[in-house]
Each structure stands twice: as C-alpha cells, then as structure tokens.
Amino acid sequence: MSYIVEMLHITKDFPGIRANDDITLQIEERSIHALLGENGAGKSTLMSILFGLYQPDGGTIRVRGREVKISDPNVATSLGIGMVHQHFKLVHNFTVTENIVLGMEPRKGPIIDIREAEKRVEEISKLYGLAVDPRARIEDISVGMQQRVEILKMLYRNAEILIFDEPTAVLTPQEIHELMQIMRKLVTEGKTILLITHKLKEIKEVADVCTVLRRGKLIGTVPVSETSEARMAEMMVGRQVSFHVEKSPARPGATLLRIEHLNVKTAKGVLGVRDLSLEVRAGEVLGLCGIEGNGQTELVQAITGLTRPESGRILLRDRDITHLSIKERTDAGIGHIPEDRQKHGLVLDFTLGENFIIHNYYEPPFARYGILNRKKIQENAERLIREFDVRSGQGALTAARSMSGGNQQKAIVAREIDRSPDVFIVAQPTRGLDVGAIEYIHKRIIEERDKGKAILLVSLELDEIMDVSDRIAVIYNGSIVAIVDAASTDENQLGLMMSGAYRPATAAAAQE
Ligand SMILES: Nc1ncnc2c1ncn2[C@@H]1O[C@H](COP(=O)(O)OP(=O)(O)O)[C@@H](O)[C@H]1O
Ligand SMILES: [Mg+2]
Structure with missing residues (x-):
C-alpha cells in the first residue's frame, strides 16, 4: 500500500502537556481521512505539525514516500499541503481575489495583474462548484463563503493534500451539506482530504477512514463503512455515550420571561426582530429554532442588554427590564451563555x-x-x-x-x-463541542429546568433543539411563525417552517 502522507511516531510537548504522544497516521491518496477526538485531544497540533506551524519533538514525516522536514508553512505549500484553519485569516476590506493572491500576486511587468487572477479564481471556483464571486469583499459575504475563499486559497496554490480543521463548526446545516458535496468533488478531482472533526454524523456521511485520538494518544484507525457512530464515540470518549437526553416531561409553572411586541434593529440598521412576542415559563426549555440570521442574535442581545430595542417590552417576572443595564439584568436573575465566545465570553x-x-x-x-x-x-x-x-x-x-x-x-x-439564573438564555451552547461534553451540558440544562428555571435555548443544531426543548418556537424573518410541541414535531416539519415555506394552523394564533 502506498500512502501520500505518513506521520510516524510523532510526539509533541507543550509546557505541562504532551499534546501528541507517539502518533502514527497514514493517509491514502484520494481519500477523506477523518481525525476524530474530543477538544484538546491533539488534532490541531498534529495537523499544525504537518502544515509546518510546529516542529515535532520526535517522529518523522513522509510525503509521497519521501522523508521531509516541514520547517514552515512555505515548505508545506511547496509539498502541496494546504490548511483551512478554525479561525479564518482573511483581510476583511479586501476582495476575494485580493485575499487569495496575497503573497503571490501574478505580475504583468511591475503591475499586479488582478484581472488574470480573478479569471483563475473564477475557473477554480467553477471546477469545484464553490460559487464564489471573485470580486466580492470579504466583509460582505457569509462565513460559509469566507470558508470557501480559504479553500480557493489552497487550490490556487495547487494544494493536493487539504487539511480542514473543524470546518463545520461555523456553518449552518445547509452550508454543512454543501461543504460535504464540495469535499467529495475535491476527492473526485484527485485531492486528498484530512478532516478534523468531532461530529460523528459528518464522518459517517463523508469520510473513508477515521483515526481517533484521545488525550494526545492514538486510539485506533478504522474504515468508516465498517464501524458505527456509537463505536467511534466510545473510542473518542473512552466510555459509552448516550445520544439521547434523558428527561421527564416538563412541569411548567409561572411565566418568568415575557417578551411583548419587540422590535430590534440589526448592526446594519434594519429591523432584525419584528413585533416578536414570546413567553418562557418556569420549569420548561423553550427552543428557538431558525436559519442563521433570522433575528436570533438580535433577540438574544436585546434580552441580555447588549442592544436596545426600538420598541416593545421585556419582562422578568412582571418586572420591566427593557431599559436595565447588562449588570442590572444579571443581578435581576438573567443568565446568558453567549453565542460569540470570542467577544462576550x-x-x-x-x-x-x-x-x-x-x-x-x-x-x-x-x-x-x-x-x-x-x-x-x-x-x-x-x-x-x-x-x-x-x-x-x-x-x-x-x-x-x-x-x-x-x-x-x-x-x-x-x-x-x-x-443557576432564574431565566437562562442559552445560545449555541454546544457549538464546536464533542459528544461527551454535549451530553454533560444537556444534562445540566435539564437539571436547571427541573429546578424550576426558565430556559430559552437558541441553537442552529436541529437535533439539539429537538432533544432538549419542551416547546419549540420557530423564528423566521424576525418573527415567531410557529410554536410547536417538541414531542410531536420532526426535522422535516421544522425545516419547512424555518424556511418560511409552511405555516401550521397554530402559527396564526402564535402571531396574534
Ligand atoms: N501553542 C500551545 N501552547 C501550549 N499548549 C498548547 C498549544 N496548542 C495546544 N496546546 C495544548 O495541547 C493540547 C492539544 O490541543 P489541540 O491540538 O488544540 O487539541 P484539539 O485540536 O484536538 O482540540 C491541549 O491540551 C492544548 O491546551
Ligand atoms: Mg483543534
């Protein structure tokens, strides 16, 4: 068997921790090889070594059978290795093409030939079905599109071995689906993909082989078609994991959070939340589901005091908190797991x-x-x-x-x-976390519910919404279009309502 990349007995130490301990990884050409492990397992470290960002303390690397020393990312690039990082490294006021050619601009005499570059970007984008506009500015395109720019950046540099570090952590379900298709297309065209993830579903859907790391050590490598999600989860966490949230039916009490006819503007000055009314009662989890950008962020910011609404009221146990400061709300009993942990956490x-x-x-x-x-x-x-x-x-x-x-x-x-706040606003609580941590956090949210707290769960993960919530409110275009019982709905029905395509009879009542 010939491998395109072999990392043999790799060891890497950081102060106080062995991030990689004798790890061997062999990658077949034209395959999607998943690297699975909990947070801190050592996945990013291992891939950063392959991309030349870190030097290993022990072990060797072979690329196409030849032993190499990848002393920096330029060496990695010249070996045909590219990487899309967890946090993108794009210049926001530059265009797509300007970002892609950064550092290697094609020249026509002394002037940069940006037209030529745009043409090539367009060609590559077409070939792999990326649908990126070469002239768009980064600040004007979605996170999903920005990720594609990073992919184009690798391809523009003729990368053959593509490393994706948790690419789906920042994507919506729809974008995830599209990325999976792009990955398959890349492999059909001859590329080899290393996919870091802790999402078992994704591995099942797209990967050929899966290598599992746990606390810096290699646990094993398995062919994906011959293994189950449960087995991979067990390898990853070191114990059996339950995928279902254990909970008894909710026993809702008094309304603790009441939102009345709320209007909130987005950062761009248009109305993100429109005449929205909602109640969350003690002892229940109300899940708010919707496609990203339909007002969830603005609603959460208005409740927690990060922005001021244009009109409407927010009541905590009948007390009007619409105009309180963040700290006053915290003291009054509002808790918040913020969506943007970089900024507000x-x-x-x-x-x-x-x-x-x-x-x-x-x-x-x-x-x-x-x-x-x-x-x-x-x-x-x-x-x-x-x-x-x-x-x-x-x-x-x-x-x-x-x-x-x-x-x-x-x-x-x-x-x-x-x-243990009385009203707990929980936004994307498990985004980017692994199954073991997700299981624990869901359990703790249900415990809070059972203590009689009111919980508003905002998530883009439909599975999470359906598993944890008692009632589900669907938000579309800034308004609640339906409120349904979690036990009596399914992914299809929610999906349709989220897209604005379908309103059940109860929706009219919910909108009153
Ligand atoms: N630059 C660094 N300095 C010190 N410790 C680090 C550094 N990078 C990673 N680590 C530690 O090494 C371990 C493995 O981290 P990482 O490779 O990022 O894990 P993963 O990508 O699987 O979540 C973690 O305990 C992390 O805190
Ligand atoms: Mg990582």
Missing part, C-alpha cells in the same frame, strides 16, 4: 480561575472588604474544572488565551450554569 488576559468569578468577584466568598480570597477562588475553579471536564495545562492559573476554543466554551458554560 471570557476575558482572555485573565486566568481561568479569574474568569470563573467574573460576575461576582467583589462578593463573599471570593472577596471580603475588597480583598480577594485566593484560596476560595482556587477551590471554586478546581470544582468547575472537575465537574465540566475543562482541559487546561495549569488548572485555575491557566491563561484563558492559551486554552483551546472548545475548552473556553466549556469554561463559559460552567460559569453560567453554576450561577
């Missing part, structure tokens, strides 16, 4: 322990007479790290900035759930 310059007490550092037991109690802060951090399995090099003292995205997310979820 952690203070990256603080330690993990400090981030855990960000809402209440000035209160006992963490402070008395203005003096911080380091011991209590440490104990609190250790408890949350244990309960939520937050992986970090140096425990409470780890700098938030150095943690992986998934572990940052777990830290935010841990902090917010632990406060």
Whole structure:
C-alpha cells in the first residue's frame, strides 16, 4: 500500500502537556481521512505539525514516500499541503481575489495583474462548484463563503493534500451539506482530504477512514463503512455515550420571561426582530429554532442588554427590564451563555480561575472588604474544572488565551450554569463541542429546568433543539411563525417552517 502522507511516531510537548504522544497516521491518496477526538485531544497540533506551524519533538514525516522536514508553512505549500484553519485569516476590506493572491500576486511587468487572477479564481471556483464571486469583499459575504475563499486559497496554490480543521463548526446545516458535496468533488478531482472533526454524523456521511485520538494518544484507525457512530464515540470518549437526553416531561409553572411586541434593529440598521412576542415559563426549555440570521442574535442581545430595542417590552417576572443595564439584568436573575465566545465570553488576559468569578468577584466568598480570597477562588475553579471536564495545562492559573476554543466554551458554560439564573438564555451552547461534553451540558440544562428555571435555548443544531426543548418556537424573518410541541414535531416539519415555506394552523394564533 502506498500512502501520500505518513506521520510516524510523532510526539509533541507543550509546557505541562504532551499534546501528541507517539502518533502514527497514514493517509491514502484520494481519500477523506477523518481525525476524530474530543477538544484538546491533539488534532490541531498534529495537523499544525504537518502544515509546518510546529516542529515535532520526535517522529518523522513522509510525503509521497519521501522523508521531509516541514520547517514552515512555505515548505508545506511547496509539498502541496494546504490548511483551512478554525479561525479564518482573511483581510476583511479586501476582495476575494485580493485575499487569495496575497503573497503571490501574478505580475504583468511591475503591475499586479488582478484581472488574470480573478479569471483563475473564477475557473477554480467553477471546477469545484464553490460559487464564489471573485470580486466580492470579504466583509460582505457569509462565513460559509469566507470558508470557501480559504479553500480557493489552497487550490490556487495547487494544494493536493487539504487539511480542514473543524470546518463545520461555523456553518449552518445547509452550508454543512454543501461543504460535504464540495469535499467529495475535491476527492473526485484527485485531492486528498484530512478532516478534523468531532461530529460523528459528518464522518459517517463523508469520510473513508477515521483515526481517533484521545488525550494526545492514538486510539485506533478504522474504515468508516465498517464501524458505527456509537463505536467511534466510545473510542473518542473512552466510555459509552448516550445520544439521547434523558428527561421527564416538563412541569411548567409561572411565566418568568415575557417578551411583548419587540422590535430590534440589526448592526446594519434594519429591523432584525419584528413585533416578536414570546413567553418562557418556569420549569420548561423553550427552543428557538431558525436559519442563521433570522433575528436570533438580535433577540438574544436585546434580552441580555447588549442592544436596545426600538420598541416593545421585556419582562422578568412582571418586572420591566427593557431599559436595565447588562449588570442590572444579571443581578435581576438573567443568565446568558453567549453565542460569540470570542467577544462576550471570557476575558482572555485573565486566568481561568479569574474568569470563573467574573460576575461576582467583589462578593463573599471570593472577596471580603475588597480583598480577594485566593484560596476560595482556587477551590471554586478546581470544582468547575472537575465537574465540566475543562482541559487546561495549569488548572485555575491557566491563561484563558492559551486554552483551546472548545475548552473556553466549556469554561463559559460552567460559569453560567453554576450561577443557576432564574431565566437562562442559552445560545449555541454546544457549538464546536464533542459528544461527551454535549451530553454533560444537556444534562445540566435539564437539571436547571427541573429546578424550576426558565430556559430559552437558541441553537442552529436541529437535533439539539429537538432533544432538549419542551416547546419549540420557530423564528423566521424576525418573527415567531410557529410554536410547536417538541414531542410531536420532526426535522422535516421544522425545516419547512424555518424556511418560511409552511405555516401550521397554530402559527396564526402564535402571531396574534
Ligand atoms: N501553542 C500551545 N501552547 C501550549 N499548549 C498548547 C498549544 N496548542 C495546544 N496546546 C495544548 O495541547 C493540547 C492539544 O490541543 P489541540 O491540538 O488544540 O487539541 P484539539 O485540536 O484536538 O482540540 C491541549 O491540551 C492544548 O491546551
Ligand atoms: Mg483543534
């Protein structure tokens, strides 16, 4: 058997942690090879080594049978290796083509020949079905399109071995489906794909082979057609995982959150939320489902105080909180797992322990007479790290900035759930997390529900909405078009309502 890439006995150490421990990975040409593992398993590290961003402490790499030393990304590029990172590296006020040619502009004499470049970008885009406009500005296109620009960037440099680091974490279900088709097309045209993910469904759908890592170690490599999602999950987590949320029927009580005729503008100044009314009761999870960009973000921002509505009211237990500050709302009993964890979640310059007490550092037991109690802060951090399995090099003292995205997310979820707010706004709580962590977070949300809290769950993952919610509100074009019972709906019905194509009889009532 000949392999296009072989990584043999790769070891990589970071301060306090062995990120890769004797890992061997052999990739067949023209295959989609998935790299599966929980957050912190060492996937990105291994692929960064292949792309020349890190040097291994031990082991060898062969490309097309020849041993190579990939000392930097330029060497990787010259070997035909390209990588799409978790966070894109595009210049926002440049066009698609300008971004793609950055660093290797085609020249006609001394002037950059941008027309020529646009033509080539267009050709490559057509060949692989990417449908990217070479002249569009990055700031004007969706995240899904930006990702395609990154793909084009690799292809423009004649990459043959394409590394995708968790490409679907930022995509909507529809965009995920399209990306899968693009990947298949790439392989048909002769490319080889390395796909980092922790989503088993995606692996089942698109990959040929799957290699599983756990805590830096190689667990095994299996042909996808001969294995099950349950088996892969078990390899990944090290124990059996239940895919279904265990819960008893909801016993809803008083209405804790009431939204009346709310209108909220988007960042661009148009109405994102239109005359929206909604109630969430104690002891229930209300799932808000919709296609990205239909007002979910604006609604959450208005409830949590990040933006001011144009009109309408938000009531917490009959108290009008529409005009309170973020802090006043937090103190009144609103909790929030933010959608954008980069912007609103952690203070990256603080330690993990400090981030855990960000809402209440000035209160006992963490402070008395203005003096911080380091011991209590440490104990609190250790408890949350244990309960939520937050992986970090140096425990409470780890700098938030150095943690992986998934572990940052777990830290935010841990902090917010632990406060046990009366009304809990949960936006994309498990986006980018692995099955083990998702299972635990869902369990904790249901526990909060059973304590009598009101939970508004906003998610783009239909499975999550259907599994965790008691009632489901469908948002379309800024308004609630239907409210259905979670037990008596399905993916098809929700999908149709989300696209605005179908309104059940109850929708008219919900809109009154
Ligand atoms: N640059 C770095 N410095 C220190 N530790 C790191 C660095 N990059 C990754 N790590 C640590 O190495 C481990 C593996 O991380 P990573 O490869 O990003 O995992 P994955 O991609 O599977 O989520 C984690 O514990 C992470 O905190
Ligand atoms: Mg990673």
